[in-house]
Amino acid sequence: MxxxxxxxxxxxxxxxxxxxxxxxxxxxxxxxxxxxxxxxxxxxxxxxxxxxxxxxxxxxxxxxxxxxxxxxxxxxxxxxxxxxxxxxxxxxxxxxxxxxxxxxxxxxxxxxxxxxxxxxxxxxQRFVASHQKAKEIIESGKLGKVYSFKTTFGHPGPEGWSVDGANSWFFKKEQAFIGAMGDLGVHKADLLRYLLGEFSEVGAFVETNAKQNTDVDDNAVCILRTADGVIGTLAASWAYVTGDDNSTTIYGEKGILKLESDPEYSLIEEYRNGESVYHKLGKIQTNEDGGQSKTHxxxxxxxxxxxxxxxxITGEEGKKSLEIILAALESYETKKIVSL
Missing domain, CATH: 3.40.50.720 (NAD(P)-binding Rossmann-like Domain)
Structure with missing residues (x-):
């Protein structure tokens, strides 16, 4: 062939x-x-x-x-x-x-x-083993009704990663259009849609408070509501100065799922009845692993x-995830909750 x-x-x-x-x-x-x-x-x-x-x-x-x-x-x-x-x-x-x-x-x-x-x-993020397993658990009903979530994606900033360092296009609004929200937040918007379905409302605070000489956001916190009433937060940041945080927690009726929050176990299931399940499912990819892991x-x-x-992840899927980020920017600019 x-x-x-x-x-x-x-x-x-x-x-x-x-x-x-x-x-x-x-x-x-x-x-x-x-x-x-x-x-x-x-x-x-x-x-x-x-x-x-x-x-x-x-x-x-x-x-x-x-x-x-x-x-x-x-x-x-x-x-x-x-x-x-x-x-x-x-x-x-x-x-x-x-x-x-x-x-x-x-x-x-x-x-x-x-x-x-x-x-x-x-x-x-959809290809990460812990995220795929979490989707399976949620869909199986083992967690019961999902009530809430929190997810974050942060690192010290693109200057340590981009080939152009501090002069990178990431910091130039006319080229980047958005900062941490586009770099990191959109990944988590896509993950949350994958795990929990479509979102109906977005509110956000979006700041530039950690980086010098840039007018793109470097810290953003969003509140999100799904179509069926699951509420939670999404944070995207270039201000996590000691390293990456790429964790997500899902809170359900019968227990909680902790994704990528423990150095050893990429997924931890904790239930009200005292039962816990610890999964080692391979590490999430980071920019520092020198290409040792595959993103799939x-x-x-x-x-x-x-x-x-x-x-x-078709164009349609990419667009829906982008729309959450666009709504967050609109929310911050208008000081209103934005409906999707």
Missing amino acids: SKLKVGVIGCGSIARHRHLPEYQLNAAVEIVAVCDIVPERAEEMATLYHATAFTDYQELLKSAEVDAISVCLPNYLHAPVSIAALNAGKHVLCEKPMATSKEEAEAMIAAAKANDKKLMIAHN VIDHFVTSILENKEPL
């Missing part, structure tokens, strides 16, 4: 740590093209992965050899580049948040439909193309 030929647009940290190494590990894939506006970066990755280097993504998209594209660019370029790739007949895996507005997200979805190509958004996003994208299946 001939291999799926892939191009990666943007050779920053997410491409280097996730997309390129994970495509390389997939036996069904051949990396044929890489693109970055910084020629040295494109050349470096091209040499490493035996691919052709481009500095103009439109030139890369003209290549008939490329079947699928990863869009690993600053947020404001996600929609235009994804749409151009879909219109060029390529399948697209786009980093999150998928777009900077609902309209952009809808245009991406329309382009995927019009060209009959896959569009997947790289929300990796790349493999899932590749499989969805090769087997012609709908990916788990």
Whole structure:
């Protein structure tokens, strides 16, 4: 069987740590093209992965050899580049948040439909073993009715992770559009929808109080309500100065689930009757593990193309998760609770 030929647009940290190494590990894939506006970066990755280097993504998209594209660019370029790739007949895996507005997200979805190509958004939280197990437990009824939740995603900030450090696009509003909420919060919005269903109302406080010389949010706390009345909080932060917190707690009628909150057990079930279950399910991926763990996003994208299946996180799914974050910003600006 001939291999799926892939191009990666943007050779920053997410491409280097996730997309390129994970495509390389997939036996069904051949990396044929890489693109970055910084020629040295494109050349470096091209040499490493035996691919052709481009500095103009439109030139890369003209290549008939490329079947699928990863869009690993600053947020404001996600929609235009994804749409151009879909219109060029390529399948697209786009980093999150998928777009900077609902309209952009809808245009991406329309382009995927019009060209009959896959569009997947790289929300990796759904592939984490503890999160999948929690969904199974919730759906089984073992927890009883779910009452509440709290989830957080924080780390010391992109300057330690981005290839450009403190000069990164993450801190530039015209390129990033949103800060910690787009970087981290949208992941948790997607996870909560995966676990608890759709949300109906959002309220938020959004601040820039931890980073200098930026006008994007670095600390946000949202209150969320699902369509059937489950309420809880979502925090996204670049101010967790000693390291990552990627934990979630689900509070139910018969017990609680603690996800990714214990260093040893990735999922702990605690019940009112005194019963506890401790699961070791493999570590959640962090930026620090040097690519030792797989996010499963790349493999899932590749499989969805090769087997012609709908990916788990379609454009529609990405848009719903984005809408929670957009509603949080609107809530903060208007000082009102926003209905979805």
